[in-house]
Amino acid sequence: MKNFGISLLATLFIFCSCENDKADNNKEIEVNEDVASFKEVGSLKIGGEAAAEISAYDETTKRLFTVNNSATNQIDIIDLSDATSPKKIASIYLSDYNGASNSVAVYGGKLAVALESTTNKQANGKVLVFNTSDYTLIKEITVGALPDMVTFSPDGKYIMTANEGEPNADYSVDPDGTISIIDVTNNYAVTTLNFAAFESQLATLKTKGFRVSKTTKSFAADIEPEYITISDDSKTAWVTLQENNGVAKVDLASKTISSVFGLGYKDFNTVENGIDVSDKDLAVAFTPWKLKGLFMPDAVASYIVNGTPYFITANEGDAREYNGYSDVARLKSLTLDPTVFPDAATLKTDAKMGRLNLVSTEGDTDNDGDLDELISFGARSFTIWNGNFGSLVFDSKNDLDKRSNDFGTYDDARSDDKGSEPEAVVVAKMGNKNILFVGLERTDTVMVYDITNPSAPQYLQSIKTGDAPEGLLFIPASKSPNKRSLLVVSSEGDGAVKFFQPDLN
Known part of the structure; x- marks a missing residue:
C-alpha cells in the first residue's frame, strides 16, 4: 500500500479582539502547525x-458540554481553559x-440539547x-420523535435535528422519521418535515440501493434520519x-x-475492497469476497472545493433488530442459490463466510426464497x-481496516x-488544507486524511483514542483556549474525553 504519511505545514491566521486598543482589532497572529502530528495533551x-x-x-466561557447518560441523564460541563x-x-x-x-x-x-422522551420513545x-454561562433555560421546543442529533447552522440562524423515529419493540408503533428546522431569529419557530412526498420515487430510489423494511407501515415511518451537516x-x-x-x-x-x-452498493469482490469476514479463522486477512455492502452512513460532514x-x-x-422485526442473520443460517453459489457448503463454514452478518431481507433478486446476492451492513x-x-467521488476502500491492523488496533472479533x-467524521480547515478526522468505534482510533483534493485523499496519521469513540469535535486555533488547534474525542465505551493537538513547526 502506498504510504501517504507526509508532513504538511498549516499556517493559521487567528483574529484577536483587543478590547482596549482599536488599532489592534483583527490583528493576525500566524501559527504554524504540522497537521500530521496530533498528540494527546489531556x-x-x-x-x-x-x-x-x-x-x-x-x-x-471556554467550556465543553458533554452528553453523559451513564447513570443519570445529564450534560457535564468541563472547564477547558487549560486543555492539558x-x-x-x-x-x-x-x-x-x-x-x-x-x-x-x-x-x-x-x-442546544436534543432530548428524546424517556417515558415514550x-x-x-x-x-x-x-445559556452557556449560567445554564439557565432559554427555550424548550417540540420536535419529531427521537431527535438523535442537533446542530446549529454556521450563521447561528437555525437549529436542526435529525429525528430518527424508531419503532417500539413489537413494531406496532412506528412514528415518522423527520427533520426539524428551528428558526432561532423567529422566536425559535419550528418546521418539522417528513418524507411522505418521496414515496412516489421509491421504485427509482430502490434501483440506487435505497431500502425500506419489509413490514413498514408507511414510507414516511420507515425513514430514519441519523446525522446532519x-x-x-x-x-x-x-x-x-x-x-x-x-x-x-x-x-x-x-x-x-x-432531494x-x-x-448504492459497495462491491467487496475486488482486491482493493477486500475485507476480513470471519472472527473464527484465527487470522486477519483482507481478501475479496462475492459480497456487496450497503453504505448505511452514520455521521456526515461537508465542505466546498472550487465552488462544488x-x-x-x-x-x-446498522441493522433493525426488534422483537417484531429483524433484518440481520448470519450467512450460515440462510439459503443460498445453488447456481450462483455452488460452493455454499464451504462458504457457510465459520472459517469462511458463515459467521458474517448479512441483511437477511435483501438479495433474493428472483423472489424464489434463496439469496442470489449477499448484502452486508456498512x-x-x-x-x-x-x-x-449524490454521486460517489472517492471511497477509502479497505484503507481503514488495513491501517487499523497496521496500527495494532484492529479487532478481529468484529470481522464478522x-x-x-x-462512526464519526469531521472536516477542519487548517491553513490551506482541508483535513478529515475519521473516528473508528471498534478499533478505538481516529484516522487523519488530507482531503483538499476530494478525489485523491492522502492518509496522514492514526491516533489512539478512548474506548469506542463516538463524537469528534474540532476546535480551530482561532477559538481554542491556547490559540492552538484542538481535536476533542468523546468515547462512550469508557467515559473518557481526550484532547489532541498538533506539533508546532
Missing part, C-alpha cells in the same frame, strides 16, 4: 459506559425535562436551549438516512427536502460524495460484523 474521565458521547464547545488539565465543574440535570440527551451543539452563548422529542453558507444541509442507505438534501431557505439520494459542495460519510452500517470506509447530485466500524 484527558478526563467523566463516568463509565455511555458517559461521554457527544461534546460541544463554547469559546466565550481539563476539569468537570458542573452538570445540567435533565430529569426535570423527562428526557435523555442524544446530542449537543453550541453557538453564540447558546447550548415514540413520542415527540424536544430541543432545550440553555450544514454547508458553510448555511443554505444547504445533508442528512444521513442510515437504515435506508440514503442521504437527504435540505434547502434551509425554503425549509424543504429538495433524496440512494447510495461535497459531503463525507462514515459508513458504519462499507467499512469513508466516502466523499458530490453534494449536488462491520470491521473497524467508522
Whole structure:
C-alpha cells in the first residue's frame, strides 16, 4: 500500500479582539502547525459506559458540554481553559425535562440539547436551549420523535435535528422519521418535515440501493434520519438516512427536502475492497469476497472545493433488530442459490463466510426464497460524495481496516460484523488544507486524511483514542483556549474525553 504519511505545514491566521486598543482589532497572529502530528495533551474521565458521547464547545466561557447518560441523564460541563488539565465543574440535570440527551451543539452563548422522551420513545422529542454561562433555560421546543442529533447552522440562524423515529419493540408503533428546522431569529419557530412526498420515487430510489423494511407501515415511518451537516453558507444541509442507505438534501431557505439520494452498493469482490469476514479463522486477512455492502452512513460532514459542495460519510452500517422485526442473520443460517453459489457448503463454514452478518431481507433478486446476492451492513470506509447530485467521488476502500491492523488496533472479533466500524467524521480547515478526522468505534482510533483534493485523499496519521469513540469535535486555533488547534474525542465505551493537538513547526 502506498504510504501517504507526509508532513504538511498549516499556517493559521487567528483574529484577536483587543478590547482596549482599536488599532489592534483583527490583528493576525500566524501559527504554524504540522497537521500530521496530533498528540494527546489531556484527558478526563467523566463516568463509565455511555458517559461521554457527544461534546460541544463554547469559546466565550471556554467550556465543553458533554452528553453523559451513564447513570443519570445529564450534560457535564468541563472547564477547558487549560486543555492539558481539563476539569468537570458542573452538570445540567435533565430529569426535570423527562428526557435523555442524544446530542449537543453550541453557538453564540447558546447550548442546544436534543432530548428524546424517556417515558415514550415514540413520542415527540424536544430541543432545550440553555445559556452557556449560567445554564439557565432559554427555550424548550417540540420536535419529531427521537431527535438523535442537533446542530446549529454556521450563521447561528437555525437549529436542526435529525429525528430518527424508531419503532417500539413489537413494531406496532412506528412514528415518522423527520427533520426539524428551528428558526432561532423567529422566536425559535419550528418546521418539522417528513418524507411522505418521496414515496412516489421509491421504485427509482430502490434501483440506487435505497431500502425500506419489509413490514413498514408507511414510507414516511420507515425513514430514519441519523446525522446532519450544514454547508458553510448555511443554505444547504445533508442528512444521513442510515437504515435506508440514503442521504437527504435540505434547502434551509425554503425549509424543504429538495432531494433524496440512494447510495448504492459497495462491491467487496475486488482486491482493493477486500475485507476480513470471519472472527473464527484465527487470522486477519483482507481478501475479496462475492459480497456487496450497503453504505448505511452514520455521521456526515461537508465542505466546498472550487465552488462544488461535497459531503463525507462514515459508513458504519446498522441493522433493525426488534422483537417484531429483524433484518440481520448470519450467512450460515440462510439459503443460498445453488447456481450462483455452488460452493455454499464451504462458504457457510465459520472459517469462511458463515459467521458474517448479512441483511437477511435483501438479495433474493428472483423472489424464489434463496439469496442470489449477499448484502452486508456498512462499507467499512469513508466516502466523499458530490453534494449536488449524490454521486460517489472517492471511497477509502479497505484503507481503514488495513491501517487499523497496521496500527495494532484492529479487532478481529468484529470481522464478522462491520470491521473497524467508522462512526464519526469531521472536516477542519487548517491553513490551506482541508483535513478529515475519521473516528473508528471498534478499533478505538481516529484516522487523519488530507482531503483538499476530494478525489485523491492522502492518509496522514492514526491516533489512539478512548474506548469506542463516538463524537469528534474540532476546535480551530482561532477559538481554542491556547490559540492552538484542538481535536476533542468523546468515547462512550469508557467515559473518557481526550484532547489532541498538533506539533508546532
